[in-house]
Amino acid sequence: MxxxxxxxxxxxxxxxxxxxxGTTIDSTLVTNGVVINGVDPERTxxxxxxxxxxxxNVTVKTGTGSQSWMAGQGDxxxxxxxxxxxEFVGPFTSAxxxxxxxxxxxxxxxxxxxxxxxFKLPKAY
Numbered sequence: 001m002x003x004x005x006x007x008x009x010x011x012x013x014x015x016x017x018x019x020x021x022g023t024t025i026d027s028t029l030v031t032n033g034v035v036i037n038g039v040d041p042e043r044t045x046x047x048x049x050x051x052x053x054x055x056x057n058v059t060v061k062t063g064t065g066s067q068s069w070m071a072g073q074g075d076x077x078x079x080x081x082x083x084x085x086x087e088f089v090g091p092f093t094s095a096x097x098x099x100x101x102x103x104x105x106x107x108x109x110x111x112x113x114x115x116x117x118x119f120k121l122p123k124a125y
């Protein structure tokens with residue numbers, strides 16, 4: 001199945017960014033997973049909320065191909081507690097997580113419900 005594309009929410013440098021609602025994590029996202037296209041892993045931060053009654057895992061998949069020379073470290077799996085406010089995951093090392101074609105893959109444990117927001121951090125000034 002094709003992964004569901006989720007877009008960035010840009011953080012406004014030297015300003016204000018209103019907190020977005022995020023993308024609902026439903027059975028489609030759990031089954032298919034998520035792809036972030038045109039990813040800049042070092043500037044990518046995930047906000048994950050879990051509304052399930054038990055803790056659930058979110059997994060950032062290790063990259064494939066020669067650009068992911070640190071892929072041997074494996075996936076990053078983070079437990080998100082039940083009914084949490086939010087957990088932040090990232091930023092990421094491109095040499096470990098970037099997929100071919102500048103993509104990042106995210107998977108969710110079965111039964112995961114909540115929201116995912118993908119933030120793009122501004123460059124340092």
